[in-house]
Amino acid sequence: MMKENQDTNNFNTVTEQWLQYVQFTKKYSTYVKYQNIYNKYIRSFIGNRHTDEITTAECQQILKTAYGKYREKTISQSTYNSIKIVLFQILNYAESPVFIQKIKKSFPAVCHNQLNTAVLTKEEQTKLNSFLLQDVDSYKIGVLVCLYTGLRLGEICALRTSDIDFARKCIYVNQTVQRIKADGEKRKTQLIISDPKTASSKREVPLCDFLLKLLLDHMSQTEYLLGKKPLEPRTYQYRLKQYFLALSIRGKHFHSLRHTFATNCIESGMDPKCLSEILGHADVNTTLNRYVHPSFDSKIHQINVFADTYKHTDIF
Numbered sequence: 175m176m177k178e179n180q181d182t183n184n185f186n187t188v189t190e191q192w193l194q195y196v197q198f199t200k201k202y203s204t205y206v207k208y209q210n211i212y213n214k215y216i217r218s219f220i221g222n223r224h225t226d227e228i229t230t231a232e233c234q235q236i237l238k239t240a241y242g243k244y245r246e247k248t249i250s251q252s253t254y255n256s257i258k259i260v261l262f263q264i265l266n267y268a269e270s271p272v273f274i275q276k277i278k279k280s281f282p283a284v285c286h287n288q289l290n291t292a293v294l295t296k297e298e299q300t301k302l303n304s305f306l307l308q309d310v311d312s313y314k315i316g317v318l319v320c321l322y323t324g325l326r327l328g329e330i331c332a333l334r335t336s337d338i339d340f341a342r343k344c345i346y347v348n349q350t351v352q353r354i355k356a357d358g359e360k361r362k363t364q365l366i367i368s369d370p371k372t373a374s375s376k377r378e379v380p381l382c383d384f385l386l387k388l389l390l391d392h393m394s395q396t397e398y399l400l401g402k403k404p405l406e407p408r409t410y411q412y413r414l415k416q417y418f419l420a421l422s423i424r425g426k427h428f429h430s431l432r433h434t435f436a437t438n439c440i441e442s443g444m445d446p447k448c449l450s451e452i453l454g455h456a457d458v459n460t461t462l463n464r465y466v467h468p469s470f471d472s473k474i475h476q477i478n479v480f481a482d483t484y485k486h487t488d489i490f
Contacts, residue, residue: 375454
């Protein structure tokens with residue numbers, strides 16, 4: 175990038191230029207997310223400094239502060255990783271001399287598989303299934319759809335009844351809904367419907383016979399599976415939380431349904447590539463590293479399957 179003068183190449187100005195680039199090349203929700211990350215976690219550390227004057231130590235301090243917040247659980251691992259992404263992308267855009275690789279090595283990304291991701295136990299799954307099949311309504315059907323297809327929260331909240339193909343036995347995932355920061359002062363946030371998370375997230379998800387019959391028997395005639403309009407994700411999160419409280423299921427959340435689905439599929443022998451496409455992942459490694467959590471019972475079963483290979487030998 176050409177550096178014309180101090181004013182046009184200070185960090186804030188360069189960031190605004192980068193955000194304009196993001197706005198035209200990424201989803202609007204991504205632009206809003208990155209803008210919020212910059213304003214809340216990065217801007218105050220550097221301000222109007224010229225990009226050539228920014229030091230490695232200053233960038234490390236931004237990430238050190240963010241990592242401290244993550245360890246204190248005041249921000250999520252996703253927010254921490256987003257702070258890193260935004261900082262590095264701005265520096266790359268500005269062609270800053272800061273040693274980005276050195277900073278990256280000092281503060282590696284917090285990986286999903288480093289976290290204690292909550293997966294429902296077999297007992298919890300049995301209790302939840304039994305509960306959901308009593309006095310069935312659209313909310314309970316939606317939870318069952320997530321448990322048996324791995325759909326994301328935003329995807330189920332935006333799922334139209336017309337996206338369910340009973341002849342082909344599948345769901346077409348064409349859109350998602352999320353709450354983001356709104357433009358203007360009157361509203362702080364707004365609910366928007368957009369394309370799914372990534373290109374690979376726009377997909378066909380097969381329906382098992384059990385779920386297909388359930389939908390045929392109980393699906394409402396509304397435009398959306400969960401009602402007359404897209405459902406507020408926070409409202410659905412709260413509803414599931416109430417279900418978990420009623421069943422004494424602790425430490426679980428909506429995304430646990432997706433992790434549970436993925437784990438069950440692998441334990442049932444599903445091909446990882448097949449599962450990856452059902453979940454809407456571009457890379458099968460994402461599926462295996464983030465969404466598969468074999469239970470100890472599964473490990474015992476697998477080790478016995480392995481041990482059975484020696485039954486007809488003289489090794490013992």
